[in-house]
Amino acid sequence: MLRRLIPSTWLFALIAIGMSQAPLLAHDMWIEPTTFSPRVGEIVGVKLRVGQDMLGDPLPRDSSLIKQFLFEDAEGSKPVIGRDGNDPAGFLRVAEPGLLVIGYRSNASAVELPPEKFNQYLKDEGLDGIAALRAARNQSGSPAHEAFARCAKSLVLAGPPTDKQGDRWLGFTLELLAEKNPYTIPSGGELPVRLTYENRPLAGALVVAMNRGNPLEKVALRTDKDGRVRFRLASSGMWLIKAVHMIPVPPGGNAEWASFWASITFDLPKM
Amino acid sequence: MLATLSRITHERRSIYLALLVAFMACSTAGSAHEIGTTRVSVLFQGRQSYDIEIVTDASALIDKLRAVSGQSSSTTPTPVNMQSVLQNFDDKFRQRINVVFDGAEAHPGIAYSVTPGNGSTSASVATIRLTGQIPPGAQNFTWTYAWTFASYGMTVRKAASENPSTQWLEGGQRSAPFPLAALAPVVGRLTVARRYFSLGFTHIVPLGLDHMLFVLGIFLLSGRVRSVLLQVSAFTVAHSITLGLTMYGLVTVSPRIVEPLIAISIAYIAIENIFLSELKSWRVALVFAFGLMHGMGFAGALKELGLPRSEFVTALLTFNIGVEAGQLAVIGAGFLLVGWHCANRPWYRSRVVVPASMMIACTAVYWTVVRLGL
Numbered sequence: 001m002l003r004r005l006i007p008s009t010w011l012f013a014l015i016a017i018g019m020s021q022a023p024l025l026a027h028d029m030w031i032e033p034t035t036f037s038p039r040v041g042e043i044v045g046v047k048l049r050v051g052q053d054m055l056g057d058p059l060p061r062d063s064s065l066i067k068q069f070l071f072e073d074a075e076g077s078k079p080v081i082g083r084d085g086n087d088p089a090g091f092l093r094v095a096e097p098g099l100l101v102i103g104y105r106s107n108a109s110a111v112e113l114p115p116e117k118f119n120q121y122l123k124d125e126g127l128d129g130i131a132a133l134r135a136a137r138n139q140s141g142s143p144a145h146e147a148f149a150r151c152a153k154s155l156v157l158a159g160p161p162t163d164k165q166g167d168r169w170l171g172f173t174l175e176l177l178a179e180k181n182p183y184t185i186p187s188g189g190e191l192p193v194r195l196t197y198e199n200r201p202l203a204g205a206l207v208v209a210m211n212r213g214n215p216l217e218k219v220a221l222r223t224d225k226d227g228r229v230r231f232r233l234a235s236s237g238m239w240l241i242k243a244v245h246m247i248p249v250p251p252g253g254n255a256e257w258a259s260f261w262a263s264i265t266f267d268l269p270k271m
Numbered sequence: 272m273l274a275t276l277s278r279i280t281h282e283r284r285s286i287y288l289a290l291l292v293a294f295m296a297c298s299t300a301g302s303a304h305e306i307g308t309t310r311v312s313v314l315f316q317g318r319q320s321y322d323i324e325i326v327t328d329a330s331a332l333i334d335k336l337r338a339v340s341g342q343s344s345s346t347t348p349t350p351v352n353m354q355s356v357l358q359n360f361d362d363k364f365r366q367r368i369n370v371v372f373d374g375a376e377a378h379p380g381i382a383y384s385v386t387p388g389n390g391s392t393s394a395s396v397a398t399i400r401l402t403g404q405i406p407p408g409a410q411n412f413t414w415t416y417a418w419t420f421a422s423y424g425m426t427v428r429k430a431a432s433e434n435p436s437t438q439w440l441e442g443g444q445r446s447a448p449f450p451l452a453a454l455a456p457v458v459g460r461l462t463v464a465r466r467y468f469s470l471g472f473t474h475i476v477p478l479g480l481d482h483m484l485f486v487l488g489i490f491l492l493s494g495r496v497r498s499v500l501l502q503v504s505a506f507t508v509a510h511s512i513t514l515g516l517t518m519y520g521l522v523t524v525s526p527r528i529v530e531p532l533i534a535i536s537i538a539y540i541a542i543e544n545i546f547l548s549e550l551k552s553w554r555v556a557l558v559f560a561f562g563l564m565h566g567m568g569f570a571g572a573l574k575e576l577g578l579p580r581s582e583f584v585t586a587l588l589t590f591n592i593g594v595e596a597g598q599l600a601v602i603g604a605g606f607l608l609v610g611w612h613c614a615n616r617p618w619y620r621s622r623v624v625v626p627a628s629m630m631i632a633c634t635a636v637y638w639t640v641v642r643l644g645l
Contacts, residue, residue, distance in 0.1 A: 027420045029305070050305050050307065050420050050421050051331075051420040052420065053338065055331070055334050055335050055338055055420075056331065056420070057307040057308070057309065057328065057331050057419050057420045057421045057442075058307060058308045058328050058331060058394065058421075059305055059306075059307060059421060060306070060307070060308055062305075062306065065305070087308055087328075087393075087394060106305075109304050109305060111304075
C-alpha cells in the first residue's frame with residue numbers, strides 16, 4: 001500500500017536503503033517498548049534497537065554507555081531500571097493513566113570510517129554542510145573519525161488519549177519533540193515535530209519518518225526556520241521519526257566529528 | 272523447565288558480561304561501541320575441521336531474512352516455528368556469511384536451533400552451527416557475518432581446551448586473518464584412548480576415595496569370589512548405563528542430588544556389612560541401584576574433564592574401562608592385603624570386616640552431612 005505522506009514546506013524525498021553486504025556503520029537507534037499501550041500497574045520492558053529500515057538488533061543494557069535512561073509521567077521523572085547485559089535494557093512501571101515519555105541518551109561511541117562510507121553516510125543523512133566542509137578542508141578522500149551519541153525517545157500511552165497529554169522536552173543534546181499527542185491524531189492527520197539542538201530549534205535538518213508496515217518507504221523533510229516539520233500519519237502501526245546532526249570537533253580530541261542521533265517512536269492503533 | 276530456562280538466561284547474561292568486561296578492558300576511553308547480543312565462537316579441531324557457533328536474537332534475524340526476501344514482517348512466528356522458518360531461509364542466510372580459507376570460500380553444513388525465551392519479555396535465541404573440513408594445507412581463516420547491525424565478539428579457539436582469542440567486529444566487517452599454522456595436529460584415537468583410560472583409572476585410584484570405599488564395602492561383605500564378582504558386575508553394568516546416558520544428555524540429575532546419594536550408598540553398604548555375612552539377592556539389586564548413581568557421578572567428573580568431539584565414543588569407553596581397572600585394582604589390593612590370607616579365618620569378620628565397615632560407614636555419614644550442607 002502506498003503511504004501518502006505529504007511534505008510540509010520543504011523537500012520531499014524517498015530514501016530506500018537496502019541492507020548492504022558491506023558494513024554500514026551509520027545505523028539508527030530507537031526505543032521499542034514491549035507494549036505502547038500498557039495498563040496501569042503494568043511493567044513495560046524498554047528495548048533498545050540498533051539497525052536500519054526498522055530492522056533492529058537488540059542492544060542490551062550497558063551502563064558504560066548510558067548518560068540518561070529515564071521516563072516521565074505526570075508525577076515527574078523516574079529512572080528506567082535494569083541489569084547490565086539484559087535485553088530489554090530496562091523496565092518501568094506504569095503508575096497512572098497518561099502519556100509516558102521514555103528517554104535514552106548515550107555517551108559518545110567512537111568509530112573510524114573509510115572515506116567512501118563516510119561520504120555516503122553524509123549523503124544519506126542529509127548532512128550536506130559537513131560534506132561541504134570536508135570538501136573545503138580537502139578531506140573528502142580521508143577516513144573520518146567520528147564520535148556518535150544517541151538521543152532516543154518513545155511515547156507510550158496508558159489509558160485513553162487526551163489533548164492535554166503531550167510529549168515533554170527531556171533536555172537531550174539533539175531532541176525530537178512531538179508537538180501534538182500522536183495518539184489523538186485521527187488517521188491521515190498531521191503530526192508537527194520540532195527538532196532542537198542544545199535547546200534551540202535546528203533549521204534545515206533532514207528529519208525522516210518511517211512506518212513499520214513499509215519501512216523502505218521513507219519520508220524525509222527538511223526542518224523550517226523554527227526547526228519544525230509536519231508528517232502526515234496515514235498508517236497505523238509503529239512509527240519511527242529520526243534525525244542526525246553533526247558538528248566539527250575542535251582539533252585535539254579523539255574525533256574530528258561529533259554526531260547526535262535523535263529518534264522518537266510511537267505506535268498508532270488500527271482504526 | 273523454568274529453572275533450566277532461567278539457568279540458560281543467566282548463563283547467556285554471564286557470557287555477555289564476560290565479553291563486555293573483556294571488551295571494556297581493551298578499549299580506550301570514550302570509544303565504547305554498541306554491543307549487541309550476537310556472539311560467534313569458532314573452534315578448530317586440530318587441522319582437520321571447524322565448528323562455528325553463532326548465537327543471536329531469533330526474531331531479529333528472521334525479520335531481516337524476511338525483509339531481504341521481500342516478505343512481510345507483520346507477523347512474528349512462534350518460537351516453535353522459528354527453527355523451521357530459519358531452515359527455510361538457509362539459502363538467504365548463507366549469502367551474508369563468509370567462511371574463507373586462504374581466500375577461497377568454504378561451504379559449511381549449517382544446523383539451526385531455537386531456544387524459546389523465558390517469559391514474555393525475554394527473546395528467543397537462535398543457535399546456528401556451521402561445520403566443515405579445513406582444506407588441507409590451509410594457512411589462514413577469515414570470517415564475515417553481515418546479519419547484525421551491532422558490534423559482536425568473535426572468539427576463536429585452536430582446541431576445545433584452549434583459551435579463546437577475541438576479536439570485536441561490526442556486522443559485515445571481515446575479521447583479521449587467523450593463522451592456522453599454529454593449530455596442533457589432530458590427536459590420534461590411540462592417544463585419546465590412552466589418555467582417557469588413565470583419567471578413568473586415576474578417577475578411582477587415587478582421586479576417588481568415595482568410590483574406593485564403596486568398592487571396598489562390596490569386597491568386605493564376604494570372602495567368596497562369587498559374592499565379589501556378582502556385586503562388581505552389577506555395579507559395573509549400572510554405572511556404565513548412567514555414565515553413557517548422562518554424557519549423551521539423555522539423563523540429567525544435579526550433582527547436589529547425586530553426590531549426597533553416593534555418600535549414603537557407601538554408608539548403607541558398610542552398615543549392611545556389619546549385620547550381613549553372605550550375599551543376598553536384594554544386595555545385588557541394591558548395588559545395581561547404587562551403581563546407577565555412581566555412574567552419574569563419573570559423568571560429572573568426565574564432563575569437567577571435557578570430551579573431544581571427534582573421539583567422543585572412544586573417550587567415553589576408555590574412561591569407563593579405566594574406571595573398571597581402578598575398581599579391580601582396589602579389589603586386588605584388598606585380596607592381597609587381607610582376603611587372600613584371612614578370609615577363611617574365624618576372626619576375619621570380627622577383626623577385619625566389622626571394624627573396617629564401621630570406619631567406612633562413619634566416613635560416609637560424615638560425607639553425607641557435608642554434601643547435604645547440613
